Amino acid sequence: MTTKASTKQKKTDDLKESILASEEKRNYTSERFDLLEKQVKKALKQQDTDTALRDMTTWALILGCSDVHYDMYHDHIMVRFRIDGILVDIFSLTLGEYKLILERLKYASNLKLNISNIPQDWKYSLKIEDKNIDVRVSTLPIKYGENIVCRILDTSKVMIDFEKLGFFWTSERMLNKAISKKNGMILVTGPTGSGKTTTLYTILTKLNTRDKKLITLEDPIEYEVEWLIQSEIDESKKYDFPTGLKALLRQDPDIMMVGEIRDSETLETATTASLTGHLVLSTLHTKSAAETLDRLMNMGLKPYMMASALDTIIAQRLVRRICPHCKREKQKTESEQSLIGAMVEETGMNKMLVKNMKLYEWAGCKHCNHSGYLGRIGLYEIISLNENLREAIREWATADEILKQARKTDMIPMQEDGILKAIKGYTTIEEVLRVL
Numbered sequence: 001m002t003t004k005a006s007t008k009q010k011k012t013d014d015l016k017e018s019i020l021a022s023e024e025k026r027n028y029t030s031e032r033f034d035l036l037e038k039q040v041k042k043a044l045k046q047q048d049t050d051t052a053l054r055d056m057t058t059w060a061l062i063l064g065c066s067d068v069h070y071d072m073y074h075d076h077i078m079v080r081f082r083i084d085g086i087l088v089d090i091f092s093l094t095l096g097e098y099k100l101i102l103e104r105l106k107y108a109s110n111l112k113l114n115i116s117n118i119p120q121d122w123k124y125s126l127k128i129e130d131k132n133i134d135v136r137v138s139t140l141p142i143k144y145g146e147n148i149v150c151r152i153l154d155t156s157k158v159m160i161d162f163e164k165l166g167f168f169w170t171s172e173r174m175l176n177k178a179i180s181k182k183n184g185m186i187l188v189t190g191p192t193g194s195g196k197t198t199t200l201y202t203i204l205t206k207l208n209t210r211d212k213k214l215i216t217l218e219d220p221i222e223y224e225v226e227w228l229i230q231s232e233i234d235e236s237k238k239y240d241f242p243t244g245l246k247a248l249l250r251q252d253p254d255i256m257m258v259g260e261i262r263d264s265e266t267l268e269t270a271t272t273a274s275l276t277g278h279l280v281l282s283t284l285h286t287k288s289a290a291e292t293l294d295r296l297m298n299m300g301l302k303p304y305m306m307a308s309a310l311d312t313i314i315a316q317r318l319v320r321r322i323c324p325h326c327k328r329e330k331q332k333t334e335s336e337q338s339l340i341g342a343m344v345e346e347t348g349m350n351k352m353l354v355k356n357m358k359l360y361e362w363a364g365c366k367h368c369n370h371s372g373y374l375g376r377i378g379l380y381e382i383i384s385l386n387e388n389l390r391e392a393i394r395e396w397a398t399a400d401e402i403l404k405q406a407r408k409t410d411m412i413p414m415q416e417d418g419i420l421k422a423i424k425g426y427t428t429i430e431e432v433l434r435v436l
């Protein structure tokens with residue numbers, strides 16, 4: 001098909017590629033990494049593994065690290081931190097040093113010390129400066145021994161508000177309206193690592209009042225929340241999503257969060273639940289709002305059921321936030337100018353909004369470990385079903401047709417949200433292009 005549209009698309013793709021190719025990339029470097037190495041090695045030398053692990057976790061929190069990786073190579077172990085989605089080499093350990101850490105981690109998280117040939121996974125908690133931190137430890141037998149990854153779960157990270165997650169005013173208003181309803185289904189969609197769980201927990205936090213019962217069904221429970229009734233899937237005991245969801249309903253809930261809808265049976269039960277006076281929150285592993293509608297139909301959900309049950313779809317991605325300490329304005333390059341022009345045209349965005357607007361770049365500083373980025377922010381696309389959209393779904397409209405209809409309402413396409421976040425200086429245009 002060599003239509004005008006596909007030529008246009010190719011031009012947009014070429015522009016994207018050239019902007020990303022000319023992007024300056026900087027490795028994460030910091031004196032703080034050296035300091036951490038010194039502290040950990042000093043503690044290990046004194047066989048004080050408790051302090052070594054505490055130092056590691058404290059610094060992981062300071063540096064905004066979500067996962068600590070102990071990657072084992074034949075003669076050394078590389079400690080790597082995932083910071084804002086990017087894996088960063090921090091320092092290396094000798095086999096002897098690693099053995100001490102491995103044993104301590106297995107002991108702390110109740111894993112079997114004498115077993116190294118099968119994967120194990122459990123967690124432990126520790127208190128750091130009044131914060132309760134859960135660490136999920138998972139081991140993997142590899143050629144040279146055992147690899148370990150520790151996920152750091154900092155509950156304070158999810159108890160935040162929509163604005164901090166990056167929902168602009170219009171989106172926030174749509175979300176608040178959706179969660180104020182007594183029934184209906186709210187789906188958060190996106191690939192792995194797009195921040196779906198954080199959004200769900202933030203919604204749950206908003207909904208938490210003593211006059212309602214909130215229950216979750218998760219695989220696994222990511223954040224342990226005091227006021228929440230949480231149930232964890234255990235496939236080995238045949239406790240799966242379809243069984244669990246039915247059991248949840250017998251607990252007289254008002255609001256339910258189902259970790260993920262993977263099968264038709266769960267989808268059917270969740271739909272029925274939302275039609276019978278429950279607010280149901282869940283996630284789907286789809287890339288966009290349009291793909292979500294297609295997936296639901298392919299999973300056997302009848303259009304009339306979907307039209308009545310579904311309330312809101314939130315499609316999302318995460319981009320790195322530009323470092324506020326070293327960011328600066330810059331003029332748009334010619335390619336950036338043309339690409340943004342094309343995207344504005346495609347989304348039907350108000351041209352005046354982006355005209356003459358500047359973009360941002362970074363210099364690199366100690367706060368962002370010289371990477372230019374600090375923390376992350378979401379890009380969102382929200383569809384809130386109104387009567388016109390419900391009618392279109394009932395009449396078996398295609399996902400594209402529904403999307404076209406949605407754009408006539410207050411839906412903000414993700415490209416538009418991304419451009420706005422780049423021109424408002426929340427992130428760089430490169431970060432936005434990478435995830436779209």
Ligand SMILES: [Zn+2]
Pocket residue numbers: 323324325326327362363364365366367368369370372373
């Ligand atoms: Zn900086």
